[in-house]
Amino acid sequence: MNFTIDQIRAVFSSKGYTFFDGDKPYNLNIVGIRKTRDSIVNTFEDVICIVYRDEKMNLVLESFPSTTKPGTFFLKHPINTSGTAIMAAGQYKGAYAIGLHRDEYRAMVQVGSVKVFRDTNQDDVIDLDPEKIMAGVYGLNIHQSNPFTPSFRVDKWSAGCQVFQSPVDFARFMKLCDRSVKLYGNSFSYTLLNQSDL
Secondary structure, eight states: OOOOHHHHHHHHHHHTOOOOOOSSSOOOEEEEEEOOSSOOTTSOOEEEEEEEEOTTOOEEEEEEEEESSOOHHHHHSOSSTTOEEEEOSEEEEEEEEEEEETTTEEEEEEOSOEEEEEEOSOSSSOOOOGGGEEEEOOOOOEEESOSSSOOSOOGGGOSSOEEESOHHHHHHHHHHHHHHHHHHOSOEEEEEEEGGGO
16 A cells, blocks of 8 residues: 555545644654455555654654454454454544553553444454444554564454554554653554545
């Protein structure tokens, strides 16, 4: 997926979302972009990108292969009786903070409400039924997959979380988040867009 900072800002403006900017660096815009055309389940075909100003106040865009969708294992074996969670596009202000993913390692953990679709039919097709949207805190964290090497299949790495393909990319993401915490505190917003928005 190819996109620019101007495209992202334009989508934020059209949807009434807040684009974080200002007179200090590292006010991060954490943006997931979900592939919506010819989507292939169980692959890292989406991106998580970070838009921010660096120390010289230059506007920077970094993007990383990720998934914003659950793997086929959890589509077929939901851990919630309501169905597998698939985050709905939207902006979720203050919904994330640095914490421990499954009490194992530092990641971005969900602390505020997000909207999710519930996929209930236990097949390998992503179902985004607007009549099955729920809102709440479900543990949909932003974390890595394999901690040692890039993953090529989502499988059990996501039951609805937003997951980085590469541990190197995830380490870079967390480094940026740590810089942001020092200036703005441990509270982050996450915005999920569809590829078709751009």
